Amino acid sequence: MSLHALSVSCPLRVVRWEFQTSVVSRDIDIAAKLIGAGAATVGVAGSGAGIGMVFGSLVIACARNLSLKQQLFSCAILGFALSEAMGLFCRMVAFLILFAM
Template structure:
């Protein structure tokens, strides 16, 4: 394999993982909002937790897509 091609793949995979920083911030925002909402209205605990898990799953899906792109760049 050409050294230039391998280096380009490494750089591309590294750039593809930049999306993971946004995911980390998004997960923090989701759970921080859960704490604030629960502090305001503890009676809605179950409903708030359900929405939080949905938000967490959708945010983590973005992380999986970013990692998938990085692996596709590296190993194809």
């Protein structure tokens, strides 16, 4: 069957465009994902440092004025929660970069 016969028998042929990538391009995309996820996890280290600073300051404050221990502890727990939340958000962004894109 010739090409002309095919075009006459199927006048409404659908042309399909597909996105084709090379192996090198795919490797570059994977490397970019891994680098981006690694950069997003740097905030987890900052979160750990923040938690250390919060509880270190709590120890110093309690050593200076033990009568304010309960009030200082509640403020320290709030600081811990906020610092930990930022670390979890950084981890969430890293997982989104890795698995959602």
